[in-house]
Amino acid sequence: MLVLGSWVSHQIKHSVLVATGVQTSLFAETILAPFVQDLEAGGTLDEARINAIDALLGETPFADLYVSIKIWRSDGLVLYATNHDLIGQLFDPIYVREAAAGKIVAQFESVYRSEHAHERLVQEKLVEVYAPLFRTGSDEVLAIAETYERGNALSDALDQSQQMTWLVVATAATGLVGCLYLIVWRASQTIVAQRKLLRSRIVQQSRLAQQNRALRLAADKARLNASTQTEHHLSRIGSDLHDGPLQLLTLSTLKMTSAVRILRTAGIDRKAVEQQIETAVEMTQNALGELRAIATGLSLPEIAGLTLLETIHRAVERHQAHTGNHVELSVVEVPEPVSEALKTCAFRVVQEGLNCPPSAPMAQI
Numbered sequence: 486m487l488v489l490g491s492w493v494s495h496q497i498k499h500s501v502l503v504a505t506g507v508q509t510s511l512f513a514e515t516i517l518a519p520f521v522q523d524l525e526a527g528g529t530l531d532e533a534r535i536n537a538i539d540a541l542l543g544e545t546p547f548a549d550l551y552v553s554i555k556i557w558r559s560d561g562l563v564l565y566a567t568n569h570d571l572i573g574q575l576f577d578p579i580y581v582r583e584a585a586a587g588k589i590v591a592q593f594e595s596v597y598r599s600e601h602a603h604e605r606l607v608q609e610k611l612v613e614v615y616a617p618l619f620r621t622g623s624d625e626v627l628a629i630a631e632t633y634e635r636g637n638a639l640s641d642a643l644d645q646s647q648q649m650t651w652l653v654v655a656t657a658a659t660g661l662v663g664c665l666y667l668i669v670w671r672a673s674q675t676i677v678a679q680r681k682l683l684r685s686r687i688v689q690q691s692r693l694a695q696q697n698r699a700l701r702l703a704a705d706k707a708r709l710n711a712s713t714q715t716e717h718h719l720s721r722i723g724s725d726l727h728d729g730p731l732q733l734l735t736l737s738t739l740k741m742t743s744a745v746r747i748l749r750t751a752g753i754d755r756k757a758v759e760q761q762i763e764t765a766v767e768m769t770q771n772a773l774g775e776l777r778a779i780a781t782g783l784s785l786p787e788i789a790g791l792t793l794l795e796t797i798h799r800a801v802e803r804h805q806a807h808t809g810n811h812v813e814l815s816v817v818e819v820p821e822p823v824s825e826a827l828k829t830c831a832f833r834v835v836q837e838g839l840n841c842p843p844s845a846p847m848a849q850i
Contacts (some may be wrong), residue, residue, distance in 0.1 A: 486658035493654065494647045502612070505634070506591030510616035513630035516541065517556060518618045521564070521628045530556070530564045535572070538565055552611060555631040556618070559585040564628060584615035584629040591615075611635065712826040734776065738769045788828055793819050796828045800835040812839060 520534050530538075542554060556565040561581055563571045580590040591614045612634040617626045741762050748762075788796045794816060801812045 486654055489658075490651045490654040493650045497646050497650065502591040503589075505612055506589040506614050506616065509591070509614040509630075509632050509634065510589050513616040513618055513632070517554075517630045518621070518627075521556065521618050522621060524564075524627050527558075529558075529562070529573070535565055535569075542567075551632050551634055553633040557581045557584075557629040557631060559626065559629065580613075580615045581629050581631075584617050585626055587617050587624065587626060589614070589616050709824065709826045712830060716826065716829050734769050734773050738766055738773065741766045741769070788832055789825075791828065792821055793823045793828055793831060794821075796832050797835055800832045801839070804836065804839040 517538070520530065520538055524530070538554075538556075542551070553567040554565070555563060555567070555571070557578070558564055559581070561576050561578065563574050563576065566572055583590050591612065614632045614634065616630045616632070618628045618630055619625060620627050745762050745766070788799060791799060797816060797819075798814070801814050804810065805812055
């Protein structure tokens, strides 16, 4: 806003001064240039021409418009001045050299040099213009006209224009800043809302992850408990079979064997009875073998205290002992120690895999 307002104010002031300079240059070309057409290089204006210029400026409205007028030679000699005391004096003003190059220079008063003593007495703002005076029909600069125009009205107009410019620029800048503020504020609110939403979702995801971990641990624990309970149940069944029916069948076998011995010892030929008893003994022994096999399969007291690797070897050795088949065993590194449930599971998996019929597809366990 400051840069734009300063630039616009400067452009307005520059444009006004340029217009004033052009207007003054037209005045100088029309009114003052005819008095220097016969001026030779290094020459001066005679008394008659000086008086003619005084009369022209004094009898016309130009006296009210221009406070002071000077005509300079390009080397800085004053050819004419409203204050006649300056005529014939030599100065070195910067703007005279610029005007001698054909440039119009216009600015608000800069009356700080010695040649400005008369202008400093005027209690109002002045517009200082340096305008080249050309030879008629050519670009040759014969002299330079310096005018001091009353500038109060122009200065007031410029001040009003600058104030209006600053007001418009400030209003526009305030509106833009307000719009940008609203845009940024809404974006900020959106970001804050999204951040809150993301945080709540992260919290929810964390809770779900914790619940999933808890459920997974509970499921693993439940599987281990189920496996342990199953093995305990099978062990109890095996123990019940071993301690119940197996004991009775064993006792029955012993008694029938004893009866056969007594009959043989008595010398009584009871072949039919012996044959029946022997048959009963044989069937009882077969039943005992089957029940022992079942009881042994239901319980695995033999793996208690074994490592996981030893449990796998025990399952293979048992299969080879029961079936006479050779099993090639290759075991990679296994974790130690492990729970009893995991050892039992490994034993059952190896046992089931080895008990597959020959036609079943083999797989690496």
